[in-house]
Amino acid sequence: MPQPPLNVRHVMQPDPVLVPPSCPVRDALARMNERRIGAVIVTDGARNLLGIFTERDLLRRVGDADPGWRDRPVSDWMTGAPHTIGPDESWEAAVAALDRLRVRHLPVIDGRRVVGIISTRMLMVQRADHLNRVVDERTRELKRAMDEVMARDAELRYNLTAAGRFQTRLLLPHAPPDWPELSWGVHYAPLDHLGGDYYDIAHPAPDKLGFLIADASGHSIAAAMVAIMSRIAFTEVAGTTPSPGAVLSEMNARLQGLADERFVTAFYGVLDRATRTFTFANAGHPYPLRWVARTGTAEPLQAQGFMLGIVSDEQYRERTVQLEPGDKLCFYTDGLVEARDDRGEGYGTDRLTTALRAHGGQPARALADALIADQRAYRGTQPLSDDVTLVVGELGDHSVAPV
Numbered sequence: 255m256p257q258p259p260l261n262v263r264h265v266m267q268p269d270p271v272l273v274p275p276s277c278p279v280r281d282a283l284a285r286m287n288e289r290r291i292g293a294v295i296v297t298d299g300a301r302n303l304l305g306i307f308t309e310r311d312l313l314r315r316v317g318d319a320d321p322g323w324r325d326r327p328v329s330d331w332m333t334g335a336p337h338t339i340g341p342d343e344s345w346e347a348a349v350a351a352l353d354r355l356r357v358r359h360l361p362v363i364d365g366r367r368v369v370g371i372i373s374t375r376m377l378m379v380q381r382a383d384h385l386n387r388v389v390d391e392r393t394r395e396l397k398r399a400m401d402e403v404m405a406r407d408a409e410l411r412y413n414l415t416a417a418g419r420f421q422t423r424l425l426l427p428h429a430p431p432d433w434p435e436l437s438w439g440v441h442y443a444p445l446d447h448l449g450g451d452y453y454d455i456a457h458p459a460p461d462k463l464g465f466l467i468a469d470a471s472g473h474s475i476a477a478a479m480v481a482i483m484s485r486i487a488f489t490e491v492a493g494t495t496p497s498p499g500a501v502l503s504e505m506n507a508r509l510q511g512l513a514d515e516r517f518v519t520a521f522y523g524v525l526d527r528a529t530r531t532f533t534f535a536n537a538g539h540p541y542p543l544r545w546v547a548r549t550g551t552a553e554p555l556q557a558q559g560f561m562l563g564i565v566s567d568e569q570y571r572e573r574t575v576q577l578e579p580g581d582k583l584c585f586y587t588d589g590l591v592e593a594r595d596d597r598g599e600g601y602g603t604d605r606l607t608t609a610l611r612a613h614g615g616q617p618a619r620a621l622a623d624a625l626i627a628d629q630r631a632y633r634g635t636q637p638l639s640d641d642v643t644l645v646v647g648e649l650g651d652h653s654v655a656p657v
Contacts, residue, residue, distance in 0.1 A: 260345040265380035266362045266370030272297045275304055275329035282307055282328045292373065293359040296332050301367045305332035308359055338363040341370065345380075348372055358511055374511035431455060431463055433527065435579075439622030439646040443638075450477025451587045451643040452485055456492035456501075461527040464492055464501070467645060468520035468562075469539065469587040477516070477641075484509060484518045484562065498522040498535035499570040502559065506537065506570075509563035518562040521585065523555070530577045530649065535570040537562045540588050543607060545614035545621075547580025552610045554603075555583070579651035582618060584610055584625070589640035593633045601632050618648035 271285045271294040282294050286309075293308040307328050315331050316323065339351055339360045351360060352374055362370035444451065450470030458464055466488055470480035487508040492501050501522055509518065521542060523534030534542075538561035541554035559570040577583075586606070593601045606625065613624040622644055 260380075261341070262339055262343045262345070262348050262362055262370075262372060263341040265345060265348070265377055266341065266372045267376060268370045270295050270361070270368065270371040272301065272368065273307075273328055274298070275327060275332075277328045278325050279307075279312075279328055279331055280324035283312070283324075293371065294328075295361050295368055295371060296328055297368055303336070303338065303361055303363060303366070303368050305329065305334040306336040306359060306361060307332040310358075336361060339372065340364065345377065348377060352377070353508065431457075433463065435527075435650045436463075437618045437648045437650060439617070439619035439644075439648075441622050441626050441642065441644040443643070444641045445589070445638055450481045451589070451641040452481050453585070453643060453645055454485060454488055454492075456488070458493055458496040458524060462496050462524050463527065464496075464498070464522060464524045465585070465645075465647065466492070466501075466520060466522045467539065467542075467585040467587065467643065468518055469589075469641070469643075470518050471516045480516045480518060480563075484520070488522075492522075496524050496533075497572065498524055498533055499572045502535050502537050502562065502570040503568065506562045506568050507566065510566050517564050519588075520562055521555075521557075523583075525577075525649075531574050532577050532583070533572055533574045535559060535572045537568075537570060540586060540591065540603070542586070543584040543610055544575065544577075545582040545584065545610050546578070547582075547614075548578055550611065550614065552584075552607045552614065577649050579649060581649050582614060582621060583647045583649075584621075585643075585645045585647070587641060587643045589638060589642040590625075590629060590644055592640060593629055593638055593642070594636055595633050596636055601629050605629075605632065618646045621648075622646045 271289060271291065273282055273285065273294050273296055275296050275298075277296075285294055286292065293306055295303065296305040296307060297303055311331050311333055337351070337355050337357060337360060339348055339362055341362050341364050348360070352358065359371060359373045361368055362372060442451070451468070453465070453467040456464035456466070468481070468484055470477040470484060484505060487505045488501065491504040495501060502520060505520065518537070519539040520537040521534065521539040523532050525532050534555055534557055536557035537559045541556050543552050543554055545552050555573070555575060557571060557573045560568045591601050591603050591606055595601075605628070609625050609628040613621055616624060625644060625646075
């Protein structure tokens with residue numbers, strides 16, 4: 255039977271912790287610690303909503319509180335008249351409300367009575383369960399369609415391969431931009447069928463091209479889910495501003511509380527077609543390397559910033575470099591440099607830089623192949639332990655007027 259549309263009633267916690275307004279703060283905190291939750295709801299005897307007390311309420315007030323604050327009634331520290339949501343609202347509406355209101359918990363109200371509570375983590379867990387049920391249904395349909403010929407293990411491999419192809423189509427650009435002054439070399443190799451690496455392209459203005467490379471921690475299914483959430487956030491904001499720092503800041507804000515204990519590293523830069531300037535910002539990602547055609551040297555594109563989804567309100571500072579015809583930019587994920595030889599020593603950024611100096615004069619596609627070949631020769635028969643992505647972009651000698 256097809257799964258019904260997911261709404262708040264399906265994903266809420268139906269038995270939230272309710273406390274009266276006279277409840278001491280210490281008792282409210284004890285209930286929160288006992289249940290490992292971030293909020294309790296303050297109600298009267300008829301379960302009518304009076305307020306909500308959350309970890310944020312505690313942190314907002316405890317710094318300058320008097321010594322007896324633990325004995326104060328929770329009504330003194332709660333958020334009164336909090337935002338709420340109805341049980342029949344859709345899952346998508348709940349996610350949008352949490353994002354728009356910038357809160358982590360919403361009481362669920364039916365009439366005037368409290369019937370549950372939702373949180374960002376709860377939504378993602380329940381959504382994952384719902385998607386798993388949908389996938390299970392599709393799997394059973396596929397098994398019947400194939401007349402139960404394939405064994406369960408073979409079917410799983412088939413579905414993972416299909417999911418890997420779907421992820422590649424979803425996360426990676428369909429084709430590089432057709433600007434005549436740009437050429438590309440790409441190597442994309444997830445460790446499993448599903449991976450956490452991805453790259454993307456944006457057009458914040460007709461004469462500007464944005465390039466993002468990102469890496470969700472880990473690999474396989476969990477990393478792929480985080481990568482998809484990150485890619486959705488990028489798609490929604492990258493076309494609206496040419497500022498790399500603003501794009502990373504907005505992605506970071508949207509990933510707060512959604513990636514659980516995982517994180518995303520990302521580098522985003524915007525090329526101005528008219529001036530050949532490349533402005534970039536970094537969220538904990540390995541520094542890309544620039545091969546300078548004029549000197550044959552290789553230098554890192556250094557910018558500082560914390561990983562996405564960890565620290566709220568992080569500001570990502572931008573830097574700008576002037577590119578010249580023949581220059582090449584080498585973007586990569588840490589799986590490239592963390593590959594190890596039979597002694598356990600990592601390939602490392604220094605070896606990558608040396609290889610880039612040696613082969614930098616080759617066209618972008620040949621250069622990407624040469625860098626991957628150098629890493630493979632170094633590690634020999636040792637297997638990789640992470641996804642590997644390498645993208646080389648070459649700026650040709652074309653004079654193009656801005657659109």
